[in-house]
Amino acid sequence: MxxxxxxxxxxxxxxxxxxxxxxxxxxxxxxxxxxxxxxxxxxxxxxxxxxxxxxxxxxxxxxxxxxxxxxxxxxxxxxxxxxxxxxxxxxxxxxxxxxxxxxxxxxxxxxxxxxxxxxxxxxxxxxxxxxxxxxxxxxxxxxxxxxxxxxxxxxxxxxxxxxxxxxxxxxxxxxxxxxxxxxxxxxxVVFLRRPGNQAQFSAQLAAQTARREPLREVQQWITEHPDGDLDVESLAARAALSPRHFARAFQAETGMTPGRYVDRVRLEHARRLLEDTADGIEEISRASGYGTCEAMRRAFVRTLGTAPAEYRRRFRPAVPTR
Missing domain, CATH: 3.40.50.880 (Class I glutamine amidotransferase (GATase) domain)
Structure with a gap:
């Protein structure tokens, strides 16, 4: 060589x-x-x-x-x-x-x-x-x-x-x-390896913190409940706003749409579980709000260019799955 x-x-x-x-x-x-x-x-x-x-x-x-x-x-x-x-x-x-x-x-x-x-x-x-x-x-x-x-x-x-x-x-x-x-x-003592197309920022860092308390509480709720009902109507109700008003206000104050924010939070949650636990792919897909393994796989391929199983192999090659 x-x-x-x-x-x-x-x-x-x-x-x-x-x-x-x-x-x-x-x-x-x-x-x-x-x-x-x-x-x-x-x-x-x-x-x-x-x-x-x-x-x-x-x-x-x-x-x-x-x-x-x-x-x-x-x-x-x-x-x-x-x-x-x-x-x-x-x-x-x-x-x-x-x-x-x-x-x-x-x-x-x-x-x-x-x-x-x-x-x-x-x-x-x-x-x-x-x-x-x-x-x-x-x-x-x-x-x-x-x-x-x-x-x-x-x-x-x-x-x-x-x-x-x-x-x-x-x-x-x-x-x-x-x-x-x-x-x-x-x-x-570093990971091998973060994929090159992994985002520079987490959702919480990429998005601005909303000025209004109800919107900040919604941001926190999304982070803590990625497997919850996170459609615009449900989130708007939590903020006590109409869906249309909520969607406009959320994007204006955070710099991204509610849907985009939810997508990033769920992806990050799934990534952390793949990296830090031995939970199975199906269990992680449910815990992260995807519902099905196929839905999570599509999100990973679209954003990271790799499937969840391959992502886990790169980060934690010795972790057994169940």
Missing amino acids: PQRTVLLVLFDGVQSLDVTGPLEVFAGAELHTPGTYRIRTASLGAAPVRTSSGLTLVPDQDLADAPAPHTLLVPGGQGTRRPARDPRLADWLREHGPRAERLVSVCTGAILLAEAGLLDGRRATTHWAYCDKLARDHPSVEVDPDPIYVRDGHVFTSAGVTSGIDLALALVEEDLGREPALTIARHL
């Missing part, structure tokens, strides 16, 4: 976890299967860099001297954004990025890739707080704000911070297989 060089780009204002998270994954893979990865860090002029949290990182070499890597990883952080951004970074990426066999960004590292023209015509994601900016500043990039990471050909972009670990685990699994990636995930 050929050794793959992984080059991590460092710069002032980088987010330290965007660097160390993926680095620990690839380093773990090298320990597990020696000779598979050669990990290097580089900065402009080989200068030490100060991360956004104040940690100083000393690179291995100058970017100017770095050979073309197999995997070029660009982290995010304050240093990717104006006025802190060094314009030479985009220039270097524009010249050297196309030489990498695999181009990867974590968090707002996607902004640097876009500045270098490396995301033109591609689908990409970044930290939720900067998706609108990325789309506005680079209209040639198809920005998807929902997934934790996106693959478009040989280009991989991921969302905020810890999603870089998810993406690195996915890359190791692609390179070496499932077992080494699972061993690394267990060592790091």
Whole structure:
């Protein structure tokens, strides 16, 4: 198996976890299967860099001297954004990025890739707080704000911070297989692995909290009773509003329709049961409000691109079902 060089780009204002998270994954893979990865860090002029949290990182070499890597990883952080951004970074990426066999960004590292023209015509994601900016500043990039990471050909972009670990685990699994990636995930005490199209936010985080108390109580009721009667008429009655008034007010105050909110809460409830319990698929479908296994399967495939049984296998391969 050929050794793959992984080059991590460092710069002032980088987010330290965007660097160390993926680095620990690839380093773990090298320990597990020696000779598979050669990990290097580089900065402009080989200068030490100060991360956004104040940690100083000393690179291995100058970017100017770095050979073309197999995997070029660009982290995010304050240093990717104006006025802190060094314009030479985009220039270097524009010249050297196309030489990498695999181009990867974590968090707002996607902004640097876009500045270098490396995301033109591609689908990409970044930290939720900067998706609108990325789309506005680079209209040639198809920005998807929902997934934790996106693959478009040989280009991989991921969302905020810890999603870089998810993406690195996915890359190791692609390179070496499932077992080494699972061993690394267990060592790091993280899941193997959140699917790339899993949403960046839970329903409770994605939706705004309603201003009015009756609507907030309905939100809480939905979360606590995913298997309940959650049609608009029943929820409206709980809020003491007409169905039409309730639907308008709920969307205005939370940013999503009642139906969409219910769908997300039920999916998250089912996911947690698949991850944390040994309950059977049929039992979970009832407890999550789907009623039937087929209804839950359709919801999983539509939203996560995988069936419940496969989702459980990815997250908890050793959990017996009953």
